[in-house]
Amino acid sequence: MSDHILLAEHVKKVFPVAGGEFVALKDVNMEIPRGKLTILKGRSGSGKTTLLNILSTLDHLSGGEVYFEKRRYSTMTDADKEMFRKKETGFIFQSVALIPIMNAYENIDFALRLGEYKEDHAKRIHYLASLVGMEERLLHMPGQMSGGEQQRIAIARAVAHGPKILFADEPTGALDTEAGIRVMKLFRKLIEKEQVTIVMTTHDPNLMELGDVIYEMKDGELIDRRENG
DSSP: OOOEEEEEEEEEEEEEETTEEEEEEEEEEEEEETTSEEEEEOOTTSSHHHHHHHHTTSSOOSEEEEEETTEEGGGOOHHHHHHHHHHHEEEEESSOOOOTTSOHHHHHHHHHHHTTOOSOHHHHHHHHHHHTTOGGGTTSOGGGSOHHHHHHHHHHHHHTTOOSEEEEESTTTTSOHHHHHHHHHHHHHHHHHHOOEEEEEEOOGGGGGGOSEEEEEETTEEEEEEEOO
């Protein structure tokens, strides 16, 4: 098997519901290879976002174990998980969630400050803006940008502090196909330039061929895994 950064073993997630419980994840076993783009695909309700939340420590395990570079999630305190998310992970969502009263530069700088980035902030911001093709838009407010432009700034913000792994939940869901493919190509560039691992969810079949590893989910279970050459 390839070198992996994340390992899930027999992961289970149960939510209480009226009159019983709902099993959202059932005995999930998977590896996330380091320095690759892994895609979790499946229809709405298949469990892919729940799994992403477990892998990123946004939600708690009901059973099984997840390892990040041999660290066990089950032994991490809430404070440990918060520090893990702050220092070693980045997040991208379908709703880009840029701070509307900050321009692009300030949005990226905010992430650097949250992540306690020690190097030159201005240099890092201009480098990332150039990497995502948005250097000419750094002084623009989110409301002055298109959806695709906002997403590119959100991506720059997510990797600003130099995380090891980036979690992206339907990052192209609100974009047209052309803008979505641009985002996927940007992910490939980030893997090369930033040595980051990316795990993303999608239900868009047009994007599958751009992933290195594709896991398919249905009813809370992994039903297929394939690798692209």
